[in-house]
Amino acid sequence: MALKIFPAKANPKAQTVFEAHPPTAAIVDDSLRGSKLECFWLSDARDQAPKFKPLRGNVYADYAVVGGGYAGLWTAIKLKTENPKARVVLLEAKRIGWAASGRNGGFCEASITHGEPNAEARWPDELAELHRLGVENLDAIERFITENNIDCDFERTGAIEVANEPYQLDYLGEGDGGSDAAGDASGSDEARGAGGSTASTTRVLDEAATRARINSPTFLGSAYTPDENAILHPAKLAYGLAKHAAKIGVEIYEETRVLSLSATGKEHAPFELQLPHSQVTADRVALCTNVFPSLLKRYRLHTIPVYDYALMTEPLTPEQLKLIGWEGREGLSDLANQFHYSRLTADNRILWGGYDAVYFSGGKIRAEYENRDETYRKLASHFFTTFPQLAGIRFTHRWAGVIDSSTRFCAFFGSAHGGRVQYVAGFTGLGVGATHFAADVIADRFAGRETDRTALKMVNEIPLPFPPEPLATAGVNLFRWSFDQADHRGGNRNLFLKTMDAIGMGFDS
DSSP states (O other), X not given: OOOOOSOSOSOTTSOOHHHHSOOOHHHHHHHHTTOEESOHHHHHTGGGOOOOOOOOSOEEEEEEEEOOXXXXXXXXXXXXXXXXXXXXXXXXXXXXXXXXXHHSOOEEESOSSSSHHHHHHHOGGGHHHHHHHHHHHHHHHHHHHHHTTOOSOOBOOBEEEEEOSGGGGGGGOOOTTOEESSOOSSOBBOSOOOSSOOOTTOEEEXXXXXXXXXXXXXXXXXXXXXXXXXXXXXXXXXXXXXXXXXXXXXEEESSOOOOEEEEOSSTTOOEEEEOSSOEEEEEEEEEOOTTSOOSSGGGTTSOEEEEEEEEEEOOOOHHHHHHHBOTTOOEEEESSSSOEEEEEOTTSOEEEEEEEEEOOTTOOOOGGGGOOHHHHHHHHHHHHHHOGGGTTOOEEEEEEEEEEEOTTSSOEEEEEGGGTEEEEEOOTTOHHHHXXXXXXXXXXXXXXXXXXXXXXXXXXXXXXXXXXXXXXXHHHHHHHHHHHHHHTTTTOOOHHHHHHHHTTOOOOO
């Protein structure tokens, strides 16, 4: 269990809408009865999963990529495409896309900084450039998927962020597009990019216009962004990228754990990646292990594993869909610190996740942490507060994934051995789009190219590490308690959060 050193609620008299208007226990019980503790995406796409053999024997590679999630797959594809004669080897400890890349919400957003407010707080002088590069990155992903016929249910829907509490209406601002009392029904953004600021194409919708898009009695207003997010099937994307990588000549090995990385001692000599029973020798190495411990010791305290939980409903009937609208199929999130995210699938299920972000004492990654009944019940309760008209619907799947959180809440880039080893991690839950950008950065750095990407402060600055245990556990739980307190106090941040904001470690999420 996670170490709990603070009370669950800051003020029992101050209730959120989810506490003030909960469904009956029977509705929650019935909705979860029969649900599988299994990731829907991985189960749904099981028949499409490619299979690759483990590596047996020693091999040499021009490039070795460690990690078979999005970051590793995009990197391998870009390196092989740019260097078709090079031998590119990808090493995955388990199966392609089995971890965060196959378990996330499927929001592919333009932001490469976990939302514009995060960028504005850290790199205000680069805000316009970061936004431009982010939009170009999303455009490039869509173009690649289309041109290469990657079957991953990609939809450029845009997103909508909703206010569930009166104080959250102040976060919406006016947006460059101004307010909209009606709005059209085409599109949206991603699960959680704001906390006050809005992107350049964002429009503010009043209560009626918001409910005309997605009908919920808790929605008081929203920020609607029509073109800076897509939704997709996470596992299908991972499998599609792996198949494409193999087609162009990337050698992929599953069930091939890399135990260590070492230099032979000479300045330009190749590196040795030690496997349980063999080794890979490579001239250049890209480390894309995300939440798992870095093979470079200097970065091992720069990420922590945070568990995120989700539910998936059965497919909605046409009558049920009519009750909630959602004709634009926007990605949906709310404006609380402890926020929810939601979206429709290709077969009109509703994914509902977020709110609880749990760090377990000691920073361990264990399968048993995925079965957290109190979180699943809480999520189900919040779902029916949001959509009471769907009472009676069942959740078919419940699951968890581990987020590689960094202290700046977006990806950071490291390097070693004169740039011949490149490292990226810390996507903090919004890596579907940002991993593609990261792969471009790694390819640029290996090639020695100076580009708009490699010149960014965001790319060149390394965030502060997390403290060692037991301070990490205490700090994370203090953050969680403080976020909960703020959500119960009209969004007012306590002294701890204000201090973290001041030193660059705060976040509205």
